[in-house]
Amino acid sequence: MSREALHESLSAVMDNEADELELRRMLAGDNPELRATWSRYQLARAAMHKELIEPRLDIAAAVSAALADEAAPAQPRRSGWKGLGRLAVAASVTVAVLAGVRLYNQNEVAGPQLAQQAAQPSISVPQASQGSTVLAGYSEGQAEVPAQTAADSAPIERxxxxxxxxxxxxxxxxxxxxxxxxxxxxxxxxxxMEER
Amino acid sequence: MRVLPLYVVLGGWLSMPALAADAGAWMDRLATAEQKQSYAGTFVYERNGSFSSHAVWQRVEGGRVQERLLQLDGPPAEVVRVDGQVQCATDELAAQFREAQAWHGQRLDPKALSEWYEFRVIGDSRVAGRSAVALAVTARDQHRYGFELHLDRDTGLPLKSLMLNEKGQLLERFQFTRFTADPVDEQLLKPSAVCKDIAVVARDATPDSAWHSDWLPPGFELLDANERPSPASPETVAWLSYGDGLAKFSVFLEPLRGALVEDARSQMGPTVAVSKRISTADGDVMVTVVGEIPLGTAERVALSMRYGAEQAQE
Incomplete structure (x- = not known):
């Protein structure tokens, strides 16, 4: 993809006109310049929305990393990819951005911004209920909970x-x-621990 | 009171040791405040997959500390304690209680903790409408998690606690939304009808078990040990509890008797659970380590458990 085309896609992403596949293609490549541009765009958009964003955070890198992680499990199951795979990618992109927001929130700013940004996860919650891949992504990658599902090895897991x-x-x-x-x-x- | 924030700012300029000393003073305040201060409030607890709100009342009178905790959403989990001993609890929380350690046994001891954690004042904050000081509690090695603690400037009590992993990711949040340090009416300490009296199991002065660990993360000591029936078989499960004064983990050992079971691991917010099969002269045993410690540390502990006088068999 030419530089022009890349930056055009970037604008499309920022305007929410691009789908996850496009975002994935763009950020998967090792292109620091493009990431920097994306971070700047993010910052500009945040400023427009009067959101607070930590400039030091390389959210693009985090998103890119999330996408890289996502690539592996998505590959072998071509059939399910359209449905679950897309959701998984979308969810982990949200998580990567959220992780940045959380990191920033630890510096503790005023309440309103916090509430505004915290509203984001609710978007991904419905998706989270759709599959284990999504849940694993949603938990910030800590829950590398056994990939074996109950169906795989029922008696042993029991x-x-x-x-x-x-x-x-x-x-x-x-x-x-x-x-x-x-x-x-x-x-x-x-x-x-008592909650189900 | 106005002088304190200035001191914090100046401390940041002048020297780090001054900052650390200030943090130490705050930790000392925290350690004493928990036994001296009456307070009431509501707080939220959040970890991966769980969010809940709770009310708490603590009344200190004539050296006697009464405490009541009540979950406000979902099932009304409730506990009432007097001088640290559980008086009553709802069914969910009260499967079985071990006698609490002696009142002065395992208090927060900032001096001992400073060997494993570094305390640092990181700034001013505001929690539950109150002025607070934020402390970073950083682990000195990779075997425990760090915290961010926000202490009330008036009372020294923790208004907010964030547990962070080595990457700085948030594992759990404990945060007051309302807090008063006014005297608490005795009526508010009265348990509700769902809170049932508890029979407390007495414990030995020095915990003892046929099992021991060849390796423990530095600073962790055996706190308690006993044996219980397995929740799912006629076997007896040995249980050992370890702590470093802040973080804790439990080790459960259940004989497999030839059963084919694979290793497993899972993470619930700050709590990790690692199961590893180990061999003994008596056959294979499944070791499960559960606690608020990093995964790698839990795995190493699991593989270091030995029965009786057995030595490492690598």
Whole structure:
């Protein structure tokens, strides 16, 4: 793709006119100049929307990394790619951007901006319920939870499924109540383990 | 009060040691405030896949600390504690309780913690409408997670705590949305009807187990150990609990008796669970490490568990 064409695609992405495939193609290539441009565009758009953006964050790189990770599982299943694959890509792009926002939020600014940016994840939540790939992407890549689904190895996985909830609960209880007084944090952790 | 922020700013200019000393002073305040200060408020807890809101009341009178915690959304999980000992709890939280360690046993000890964590004042903040100071609690090695703590300037109590992994990603958020340090009426400490009395299991003064670990991350010590029936078989599961004063993990060991089970791992926000099969003279055992520690550390602990006097068999 020529430089002109690339930058044209970039504008299209910024105007939400491009699809994920286009974004994927653009950011997958190792083109620092293009990424820099994308970051600048992002910044400009943020300024227009009166959003606060941390200029140091290379969100383009994060998105690019998310796309690279996504490529592997998407390849072998040509058939499912159109549906789930697209959602997965879209979700992890959102996550990469969100991760940047979160990082920035740790510097703690005023409430309104926070609320405004926090509104983003709700867009991806419906998608998250559609498949395990999407969920794994949504959890910022930490949940490299066993890729084996229940269908793959049911009897073997059952062993863990029957025990893990009880183990986790016992650990959380000990942490929360086993050591005299502490802050309410371990209690909240224990309570959160009870949710289904 | 106006002098404090200025001191923080000047400290940043003049020297890092001054900043660290200031952070240490705040941690000392936190350690004492948790046992001295009456307060009430509501807070939210968020981790990957879970968001909940809770109310808390703490009443300190004549050296006696009463505490009541109540989940505000979903099932009304509730706990009432007096001097750290659980008095009553709802069913979900109360499968079985171990007697809490002696009141002065495992308190927050900033001095001991500073060997494994670095404390640093990173700035001013505002939480639940109150002025707060933000501290970075950074792990000195890769075997534990760091925190960002926001302490109330008036009371020294934590208004907000973020747990971060080594990449700076947020693993969990604990944050007050409303907080008052006014005296708390005794009526508010009364448990509701769903809060059931708890029979507490007594514990030995020094925890003991047939199992031990050949390797532990520096600073972690055995806190408790016992045996319980397996949740899914007639086997007995050995359980050991370790902590470094801030982070904790549990080790569960269940004999496999020839069962074919693969290793597994999963992560729920800050809590990791790693299962590894290890061999003993008595047959294979599944070791499961559950805790708020990095995955790699949990795996290494799992592979380091030994039965009795057995040595590493690499």
């Amino acid at each position: 062993w863990h499924e029957e025990r893990l909830p009880s183990y986790v609960r016992q650990h959380a209880q000990q942490a929360a109540f086993g050591s005299g007084s502490e802050s309410a944090l371990p209690y909240a952790r224990a309570a959160s």
